Amino acid sequence: MKQANRENINDSARALHALAKLMPKLSSQRTLMDLLQTINHTFGAQLSWVMMEDEAGQQQFVSTGELTCYPTEIKAFLASTLLQRHHQAWRVICWKENSGTLIFPPTHPGHTQLQCGVLYKLSPQHDPCNGYFFLGFTQPQESITVLKEVVVILVEKLKDYLTGLVARERTAKEMQRVITQYKTLFERAPVLMNSFDRHSRCVLWNAECEKVFGWTMAEINAHSDPLALFYPDPEVRRRVRESVNTTPLNDMYEWHPVRRDGVQLTILWSNISLPDGSILNIGLDITARKKAEQQLHMKATTDDLTRCLNRFAILQQIGAALEACRREQADSHFSVMMLDLDFFKQINDKWGHLVGDAALVHFCDCLRALMPPGSALGRVGGEEFLLLLPKTRSDAAVQLSIALRQALSLTPLKVGSRSLTLSFSAGVVEVCGKPRDTSSLLISADKALYDAKRGGRGKTIVAVDYL
Ligand SMILES: Nc1nc2c(ncn2[C@@H]2O[C@H](COP(=O)(O)OP(=O)(O)OP(=O)(O)O)[C@@H](O)[C@H]2O)c(=O)[nH]1
Numbered sequence: 517m518k519q520a521n522r523e524n525i526n527d528s529a530r531a532l533h534a535l536a537k538l539m540p541k542l543s544s545q546r547t548l549m550d551l552l553q554t555i556n557h558t559f560g561a562q563l564s565w566v567m568m569e570d571e572a573g574q575q576q577f578v579s580t581g582e583l584t585c586y587p588t589e590i591k592a593f594l595a596s597t598l599l600q601r602h603h604q605a606w607r608v609i610c611w612k613e614n615s616g617t618l619i620f621p622p623t624h625p626g627h628t629q630l631q632c633g634v635l636y637k638l639s640p641q642h643d644p645c646n647g648y649f650f651l652g653f654t655q656p657q658e659s660i661t662v663l664k665e666v667v668v669i670l671v672e673k674l675k676d677y678l679t680g681l682v683a684r685e686r687t688a689k690e691m692q693r694v695i696t697q698y699k700t701l702f703e704r705a706p707v708l709m710n711s712f713d714r715h716s717r718c719v720l721w722n723a724e725c726e727k728v729f730g731w732t733m734a735e736i737n738a739h740s741d742p743l744a745l746f747y748p749d750p751e752v753r754r755r756v757r758e759s760v761n762t763t764p765l766n767d768m769y770e771w772h773p774v775r776r777d778g779v780q781l782t783i784l785w786s787n788i789s790l791p792d793g794s795i796l797n798i799g800l801d802i803t804a805r806k807k808a809e810q811q812l813h814m815k816a817t818t819d820d821l822t823r824c825l826n827r828f829a830i831l832q833q834i835g836a837a838l839e840a841c842r843r844e845q846a847d848s849h850f851s852v853m854m855l856d857l858d859f860f861k862q863i864n865d866k867w868g869h870l871v872g873d874a875a876l877v878h879f880c881d882c883l884r885a886l887m888p889p890g891s892a893l894g895r896v897g898g899e900e901f902l903l904l905l906p907k908t909r910s911d912a913a914v915q916l917s918i919a920l921r922q923a924l925s926l927t928p929l930k931v932g933s934r935s936l937t938l939s940f941s942a943g944v945v946e947v948c949g950k951p952r953d954t955s956s957l958l959i960s961a962d963k964a965l966y967d968a969k970r971g972g973r974g975k976t977i978v979a980v981d982y983l
Pocket residue numbers: 821856857858859860861862864868869870871872873876897898899969973
């Protein structure tokens with residue numbers, strides 16, 4: 517009897533010693549599986565498991581040891597009549613023998629192998645750490661009642677870890693949810709989003725970027741200077757780099773990066789420099805919108821037949837030239853020439869309306885070929901045109917009209933096998949010093965043109981009254 521008591525005391529001492537050694541290892545840095553393995557190893561157990569349930573009813577089951585067991589077996593065991601009957605009452609239960617018959621079905625090796633076990637109910641329901649802890653042995657444990665007490669102390673300590681674990685998992689889940697949300701937003705947003713680190717390596721490149729530019733992130737990073745793929749001109753690259761701001765801007769800047777196939781795009785970019793030296797770029801591809809706007813502007817300012825400016829657009833340009841002259845800007849003198857095809861009604865009547873149209877186009881083509889850079893041609897009426905010649909004196913304008921007459925006679929309009937030589941009259945107004953307004957300028961040009969017509973057509977007259 518004394519011998520048995522001494523052995524019991526030794527067992528208790530061993531168990532307490534093991535517990536003391538184990539305590540420092542219950543570090544929150546380890547995984548639950550690691551912890552259970554350490555517990556098994558410390559107490560010489562062949563099975564340990566933890567079954568936990570969170571507020572959402574989601575169960576987590578971790579088991580380790582020489583004996584394998586599954587959540588279904590444990591659930592059935594926990595729901596067993598005995599445990600349910602004592603649902604409220606018990607905190608810790610220990611089985612001295614045949615605990616395997618309670619837990620495992622007869623076909624499971626653990627059914628006969630598992631002898632002793634201690635089951636601990638972690639906390640009441642709805643506690644953040646709600647669940648069960650089990651420690652089992654395949655060998656009979658003389659000191660099982662001592663182990664039961666040791667498990668009580670152990671689990672109290674373990675609970676701190678498990679509570680932390682539950683909180684960490686909840687935070688991790690929430691973070692994962694937020695990350696997934698942002699990732700989805702980043703990936704699927706119909707805006708361009710990318711980021712480059714401080715070594716100019718692309719670290720983020722969303723699906724819209726790949727779709728719009730045609731490059732994958734790997735392809736971009738294979739290039740020594742990824743920015744050069746989009747902006748081949750070093751000067752433009754320098755300006756792009758300079759545009760990066762440390763704070764997000766309300767305004768976005770318009771840039772014209774090149775697509776993989778060489779097509780130039782119009783993108784509105786907001787480039788933000790982040791504290792770690794990386795750059796986040798958010799952009800909007802407005803290439804199609806810009807093109808539509810340009811087409812609309814073209815339509816609103818161009819004459820359909822001759823492709824020169826329409827009345828509204830050429831008068832606007834003449835108005836702007838007068839305005840510059842009014843502000844006495846250097847080199848703001850200019851000439852305006854009003855041109856009108858001679859006997860155009862007869863061309864229509866003799867050759868037909870289509871040939872009349874072709875004559876108008878031919879006349880404009882010949883004139884365009886001679887126009888100095890910066891000048892503008894507009895159609896103001898049926899066969900009447902206005903030519904704006906910046907920094908041009910009236911004698912140079914007259915010379916231009918002479919050159920045009922030569923060109924028209926050298927290259928008559930071909931109509932089948934026949935040729936049609938066009939003739940025109942013109943009135944020139946030179947503007948320098950303090951000008952008047954557009955309408956008085958046009959009246960002067962019109963008068964000069966009228967004089968040219970009355971004087972026999974095919975000539976150019978300079979309006980002297982305007983000078
Ligand atoms: N084919 C064609 N004819 C046009 C167009 N617009 C105006 N016309 C015609 O141009 C002719 C202009 O005739 P007029 O104003 O008498 O001038 P003109 O015959 O050139 O005579 P002068 O200017 O005095 O030399 C008219 O018959 C108009 O119908 C056009 O877009 N296409």
